[in-house]
Amino acid sequence: MIKEFLAQKQKQGLLRFLRHADYKKSGDIFIEGKKYIDFSSNDYLGLSQHAKLIQAAQDAAEKFGTSSSSSRLLSGSFKLHNELEEKTAEFKKKEAALVFNSGYQANIGIISALCTKQDAIFCDKMSHASIIDGTLLSGSKFFRFSHNDLGHLESLLEKYRNKFNNALIITESIFSMDGDKAPLKGIVALKEKYNCRMLVDEAHATGIFGKNGSGLTEEEGLSEKIEFIMGTFSKAMGSFGAYLACSKDIKDYLINTCRSFIYSTALPAPVIAADIAAIDVIKKEPHRRKTLLDNADYFRNTLKKNQISVKGASQIIPLITGDCVKTLEISKMLMEAGYWALPIRPPTVPKNESRIRFSLAYNHAKKDLKRLLDDIIKIRCSYPGMGDR
Numbered sequence: 331m332i333k334e335f336l337a338q339k340q341k342q343g344l345l346r347f348l349r350h351a352d353y354k355k356s357g358d359i360f361i362e363g364k365k366y367i368d369f370s371s372n373d374y375l376g377l378s379q380h381a382k383l384i385q386a387a388q389d390a391a392e393k394f395g396t397s398s399s400s401s402r403l404l405s406g407s408f409k410l411h412n413e414l415e416e417k418t419a420e421f422k423k424k425e426a427a428l429v430f431n432s433g434y435q436a437n438i439g440i441i442s443a444l445c446t447k448q449d450a451i452f453c454d455k456m457s458h459a460s461i462i463d464g465t466l467l468s469g470s471k472f473f474r475f476s477h478n479d480l481g482h483l484e485s486l487l488e489k490y491r492n493k494f495n496n497a498l499i500i501t502e503s504i505f506s507m508d509g510d511k512a513p514l515k516g517i518v519a520l521k522e523k524y525n526c527r528m529l530v531d532e533a534h535a536t537g538i539f540g541k542n543g544s545g546l547t548e549e550e551g552l553s554e555k556i557e558f559i560m561g562t563f564s565k566a567m568g569s570f571g572a573y574l575a576c577s578k579d580i581k582d583y584l585i586n587t588c589r590s591f592i593y594s595t596a597l598p599a600p601v602i603a604a605d606i607a608a609i610d611v612i613k614k615e616p617h618r619r620k621t622l623l624d625n626a627d628y629f630r631n632t633l634k635k636n637q638i639s640v641k642g643a644s645q646i647i648p649l650i651t652g653d654c655v656k657t658l659e660i661s662k663m664l665m666e667a668g669y670w671a672l673p674i675r676p677p678t679v680p681k682n683e684s685r686i687r688f689s690l691a692y693n694h695a696k697k698d699l700k701r702l703l704d705d706i707i708k709i710r711c712s713y714p715g716m717g718d719r
């Protein structure tokens with residue numbers, strides 16, 4: 331049965347396998363002795379190689395060792411965790427923050443701790459798997475609204491909201507696969523009109539948007555209006571782990587109820603120290619996010635000028651290629667030309683919306699972006715439908 335499963339996935343162009351990097355350096359990835367420019371990483375600002383993060387992690391390893399060796403509620407909670415939570419709360423302009431071991435663990439734990447079988451969750455259809463899994467785990471009634479469609483969300487709220495005790499609306503602020511922005515102000519207006527709470531996942535916005543780089547909720551002045559602002563340290567922050575910025579009461583409630591927080595060994599001190607250093611670097615080095623977003627505009631606009639339509643309004647630029655087999659072929663051509671640009675296929679994205687998701691990074695040189703754009707335009711001659719959506 332397992333062999334048949336694998337054979338069928340292979341035939342459909344859906345078989346996944348691991349590729350092992352020799353090492354990574356300044357936006358490049360080295361695999362089996364060959365160098366590729368890495369367009370599949372979320373290290374958007376290049377912070378995973380920043381001297382201040384590395385130094386902070388080394389110092390913490392010397393002082394605390396390599397593991398926290400215990401859950402936060404036993405002996406795994408260090409002053410460093412507390413410092414990170416205070417700095418995160420201040421960064422996100424919320425009363426408190428709680429650190430989680432990963433974005434996946436954060437979403438499944440937070441949603442299932444906050445919502446019950448008597449509640450309803452209204453969630454954007456393009457939400458990350460961790461949001462879907464958290465919702466399913468909660469047992470709440472689950473409504474999915476069409477991607478970024480305020481009209482559809484309102485029609486669901488109108489019909490169903492008053493049948494439930496509590497309701498939670500969930501969206502990402504920058505969508506991980508489409509790179510577009512959620513209409514946060516519109517969603518906030520609806521959550522107020524229909525007496526709901528709101529959770530925003532800023533995994534791909536943290537470090538990039540807003541005056542201080544804390545995210546799109548900061549940029550749009552919505553930090554106070556949104557009850558639960560979640561994000562990760564694993565993407566633009568160049569480190570690992572995740573956070574929820576919220577009220578002090580919610581933090582205390584989660585410390586007592588959130589199973590993915592309680593029943594897991596705390597993140598080790600070197601990771602926490604790198605997270606703290608990342609917040610500092612984000613605030614002090616705004617040129618990184620400015621250059622990144624300028625490059626993303628240049629990349630998207632050049633494709634558009636060449637009649638290749640791309641979605642998004644961020645550093646994530648998806649080129650929709652359609653079916654899986656075609657997407658694999660295009661990815662292979664890009665690899666042969668020296669770009670690490672992997673295919674994204676169902677179930678991560680809807681059927682027939684397979685894509686190459688270009689993740690831009692601060693340390694991509696303009697000349698490399700130009701060469702990649704020329705190559706995409708050339709490849710398009712062999713795949714006329716590419717980028718039509």
Ligand SMILES: Cc1ncc(COP(=O)(O)O)c(C=O)c1O
Nearest residue numbers: 432433434458506531533562564
């Ligand atoms: C929107 C979103 N939320 C959560 C996560 C999970 O974060 P982590 O990789 O830290 O588990 C991801 C990761 O890809 C994501 O894209």
